[in-house]
Amino acid sequence: MLPIYYSDVFLKHDTGAFHPERPARLQSIVKTLRSAPFADQLEWRDPPAAALGEIERVHSPQHIQSVMELAAAGGGRIEADTFVSCGSFEAARLAVGAWIAGSEQVLQTSQPAFVLCRPPGHHAEPEQAMGFCLFSNAAIAALWALEQPGIERVAIFDWDVHHGNGTQAVVERYPQLAYASIHQFPLYPGTGSASETGRYGNICNVPLPAGSDWSVYNSALHNTILPFLQKFQPDLLLISAGFDCAKGDPLAGMLLEPEDFGRMAQLCLKEVTRKTLFGLEGGYDLNNLAQGWLSLARVCLGGEP
Numbered sequence: 401m402l403p404i405y406y407s408d409v410f411l412k413h414d415t416g417a418f419h420p421e422r423p424a425r426l427q428s429i430v431k432t433l434r435s436a437p438f439a440d441q442l443e444w445r446d447p448p449a450a451a452l453g454e455i456e457r458v459h460s461p462q463h464i465q466s467v468m469e470l471a472a473a474g475g476g477r478i479e480a481d482t483f484v485s486c487g488s489f490e491a492a493r494l495a496v497g498a499w500i501a502g503s504e505q506v507l508q509t510s511q512p513a514f515v516l517c518r519p520p521g522h523h524a525e526p527e528q529a530m531g532f533c534l535f536s537n538a539a540i541a542a543l544w545a546l547e548q549p550g551i552e553r554v555a556i557f558d559w560d561v562h563h564g565n566g567t568q569a570v571v572e573r574y575p576q577l578a579y580a581s582i583h584q585f586p587l588y589p590g591t592g593s594a595s596e597t598g599r600y601g602n603i604c605n606v607p608l609p610a611g612s613d614w615s616v617y618n619s620a621l622h623n624t625i626l627p628f629l630q631k632f633q634p635d636l637l638l639i640s641a642g643f644d645c646a647k648g649d650p651l652a653g654m655l656l657e658p659e660d661f662g663r664m665a666q667l668c669l670k671e672v673t674r675k676t677l678f679g680l681e682g683g684y685d686l687n688n689l690a691q692g693w694l695s696l697a698r699v700c701l702g703g704e705p
Contacts, residue, residue: 402700403505403513405447405498406430410518412487414475419483420651420684421518421532429516429680432690433697441701447498447517450540455496457543458536458570463527467492467534478529492519492534499541499638502677507548507636512669512700514693515679522564522640522681523589531562531589538638538679539570542577545636552576555634555672557625558583559664560642560681561652563592563605567640572598578632580604580625582617584645584652604628610653614660617645621667629672637668637676643683643692650684658688662695662705669699 411423433442455464470476471489478484495517502515521538523531542554555578556571558564563583568591571579583592585607592605606620629637643661645654668676678696683689695705 401441401443402697403443403445403502404433404516405445405502405514406516407446407494409487409494410491412485413491413519414485414487415483415532419481421520424686425683425689426516426518428686428690429693432694436694436697438697438701442697445501447494447501449490449493450496450500454500454544455493455535455540458540459526463529467529482529482532482534484534488519488534495519495521495537496535496540499537499677499679500544502679503541503545503636503638506675506677507545507551510675512674512676512678514697515677517680520681522558522560522567523562524566525569530566532682533566536566536570538640539567541677542571542638543574546576551635553578553632553634554636554638555580555629555632556638556640557629557668558640558642558681559645560640561645561649561654562588562642562682564640565589565591568596568603572600572603575600575602578602578604578629578634580628582606582608582620582625584608584610584612584654587652602632611655613655614657614663617656617660617664621664626667626671634673635675637673639665639668639676639678640681641678641696642681643689646683646685646688646692648685649688651682658691659695659705661692662699665696666699666705
């Protein structure tokens with residue numbers, strides 16, 4: 401069975417008309433997975449809401465309070481493209497809770513699991529929501545995991561087309577964490593050059609030009625990303641799974657096909673660890689999202705991409 405942490409509460413995060421990070425993203429993924437040939441092997445689980453103290457592993461009480469108060473007041477714009485609605489704080493707490501619950505499940509079973517949530521998290525910095533992201537979901541889950549018995553190292557691999565500046569800002573403070581990112585450059589948010597390696601050497605950025613396809617990604621994975629992760633030997637691997645590096649995404653210019661995400665997952669599971677959690681970040685073409693997650697699920701269940 402493949403556990404999937406999901407709730408309809410995530411649909412209550414209303415970003416407004418025409419915003420690319422919209423509820424239909426999740427609806428497309430869920431509909432496709434529920435109708436998959438292997439749907440009987442998927443175990444849908446309701447995630448718990450994170451306690452405020454859990455979110456404070458990364459974010460200041462002031463930042464958390466500002467998001468909560470804006471939601472309670474009916475919502476509004478935090479920055480140019482980052483919105484809060486009346487349902488956003490509840491959804492964001494649940495997203496953090498889902499990443500933590502998914503991490504706990506993976507550690508208990510040593511098998512992969514999924515988190516299908518929104519809002520995404522990898523751009524959220526300790527004091528600032530940005531880039532569609534309110535709380536730093538993956539980084540919070542990584543710090544939670546380090547507090548568990550026998551867990552000494554946690555790695556995050558971010559294959560979203562945008563660099564996860566927020567995740568990196570957290571990881572570079574802790575030598576027990578590692579962050580690897582493969583992303584289009586130049587592109588929002590402008591961070592993620594190869595020279596950014598962190599004070600502990602625990603950051604690995606692979607910026608790629610627009611127009612990169614699977615052959616380019618595959619080379620970067622084998623030459624740089626996988627050796628970095630293998631050397632770190634994580635007790636848990638968290639994947640910030642963005643699907644905006646797929647061909648035709650409206651916010652970027654990469655050329656991956658949906659099955660390429662399954663190929664990346666397969667490499668991580670075989671070459672790094674099966675103790676891997678896949679959590680949704682970006683991706684704004686509905687078909688690419690649905691087919692990409694379908695490919696991931698096939699691989700996690702032992703099939704081919």
